[in-house]
Structure formats: C-alpha cells, structure tokens
Amino acid sequence: MTRNIVKLAALPSVFGLVALSMSIKDTEMPLDNSTDGLELFYTVPQADELDSSTIFDETKNSSLATTGKSFTGFKEALGFKESQNDYKRINQFGYLGKYQFGRSTLLLLGISDTDAFLENPVLQEKAFVANASRNKWVLRKDIKRFSGKKMNGITITESGILAAAHLAGPGSVKNYLRSGGADGFKDAFGTSVHSYLKKFGGYDISFIEANKNAKVDLES
Incomplete structure (x- = not known):
C-alpha cells in the first residue's frame, strides 16, 4: 500500500529523532530486527473517522451481534473503519x-x-490474516517491548499495534513507538497511528502467527 506522499510523511522528523535519542537508551534498542529487504511503509488511507464500536450489516439493515474483543471482533471493527465492510469498495x-x-x-x-x-x-479475509502475520513478524520485538506501557495517554496493546500497522505500515509504527510517540504519522486523510493504537486496543489476536514471508494460499 505504498504512496509517495505517505512515504514522505512517514519519515522521522528532526524533532522525532531528537526525542528518540533522549527517550530511549541505545542499549535498549533491538540490535537486529532482520527486516532488510522488506517494505515497511505501505499504508491504507482512511476515508473518514467512522465509529467502529458499532458494526453495521447493510444487507439486514441492523447492527450485527457483538463479537466483543475476539479476533473476529477485531477484523470486523477494522473492516468497518476501512470500508463499512464493503468487499467491493474502491476509494x-x-x-x-x-x-x-x-x-x-x-x-x-x-x-x-x-x-x-x-x-x-474469502480471498480478502485470507489477505487480511496474511498481512497481519507479516506485520506481526516485523513488529514482534516492539510488541513484546511496548505492550502494556502507556504512551500519549493510551495503553499500548498488540492489537492496537497491528491495526496501526495496517493503517501506516510497520515501519511507521516502529518510528512512533521508538520515539516515545513523538513521531506522529498521519495518512492523507489525517488519520494517525495514535488513533488506531487507541481505537483498536485490547482485542485478542493471539490467533495471528508471526510469519516473515506470509502469503495467501490461492489454491485452497
């Protein structure tokens, strides 16, 4: 999900780099994330700031039964935020x-x-899982290091991290977390990493396995 304008926006600012050097000791930084050759700044632009707390089923003209904080709840809430769960939408x-x-x-x-x-x-759901698996591998050390910690008034969680990676790419999430929240990426619509960390925090996504080379099985 690469866009040139977002790539530029995702680059750390001078102030972000200063904040990083002041807030995180060099000895605490992971030495090797093994992400050489991976694209880390692919993004998904958002059309608006829809409330994902209510998931709407247009075919029945009614709210879906709550799926709580399960993995299904996570992906349905994120899908609603992205497109109101419209499989055929093109922005x-x-x-x-x-x-x-x-x-x-x-x-x-x-x-x-x-x-x-x-x-x-079905293919779109498989793509979502594969992309989350890829992002979880890239961000595995950051998930371990920052989950449960407070940053800019919110508690960092694994589901929030992976949702933010879906928005901005795992590289932008790394920058945000490792700068102590100083490097605040926003997409073309003004949607921020911070907002996704908050909106999608606290879901159980243990279903997702970290996989560096995750791809969709087109045969099954």
Whole structure:
C-alpha cells in the first residue's frame, strides 16, 4: 500500500529523532530486527473517522451481534473503519476491498488479479490474516517491548499495534513507538497511528502467527 506522499510523511522528523535519542537508551534498542529487504511503509488511507464500536450489516439493515474483543471482533471493527465492510469498495486512491488494500501490498501477499480479489470475500479475509502475520513478524520485538506501557495517554496493546500497522505500515509504527510517540504519522486523510493504537486496543489476536514471508494460499 505504498504512496509517495505517505512515504514522505512517514519519515522521522528532526524533532522525532531528537526525542528518540533522549527517550530511549541505545542499549535498549533491538540490535537486529532482520527486516532488510522488506517494505515497511505501505499504508491504507482512511476515508473518514467512522465509529467502529458499532458494526453495521447493510444487507439486514441492523447492527450485527457483538463479537466483543475476539479476533473476529477485531477484523470486523477494522473492516468497518476501512470500508463499512464493503468487499467491493474502491476509494479515490485505488485502495481495494473491505480492508482497503493497495495493489503493491497485494503483490507482496501473492495476489496479482485485483478484479478477482474484489469479487472474492474469502480471498480478502485470507489477505487480511496474511498481512497481519507479516506485520506481526516485523513488529514482534516492539510488541513484546511496548505492550502494556502507556504512551500519549493510551495503553499500548498488540492489537492496537497491528491495526496501526495496517493503517501506516510497520515501519511507521516502529518510528512512533521508538520515539516515545513523538513521531506522529498521519495518512492523507489525517488519520494517525495514535488513533488506531487507541481505537483498536485490547482485542485478542493471539490467533495471528508471526510469519516473515506470509502469503495467501490461492489454491485452497
């Protein structure tokens, strides 16, 4: 989900780098995250700031039964925030489906046929899980280090970290966490890493396994 304008926005500012050096000791920084060659700043732009606490089923014109803080609750809340759970939505930037994937990220996950992707809800759900697995691997040390800690008035959780990575890419989330919240990425619509860390905190996403090379199985 790469965009040039977001790549620029995601770069650490001078003040962010200063805050990083002041707030985090060099000896505390992970020495090797083994992310060489991985694209870390793919993003998903947001169309608005819809309230994800209510998930709406347009086919029944009623609210869905609550799924609580389960993994299903997590992905349905995030899907509602991205597209109101519309598998066929394409926004003005060309981002696709329920979870608003960019074409470059789909290619990373092994998906090249975007028309087929839009017509296949099962494939979109598989892509979401594969992308979360990839992000969890990239951010595994940050999840361990920062989960449960307070930053800018919110408690950092694993689900918040992975939701923020879906928005901004894992590289932007690394920058935010390791700068103590000073490096505040926002996408083209003004949606911030901070807002996703808060909105999607506290879900049980132990279902997601960290996988550096996660891809979608197109055969099953």
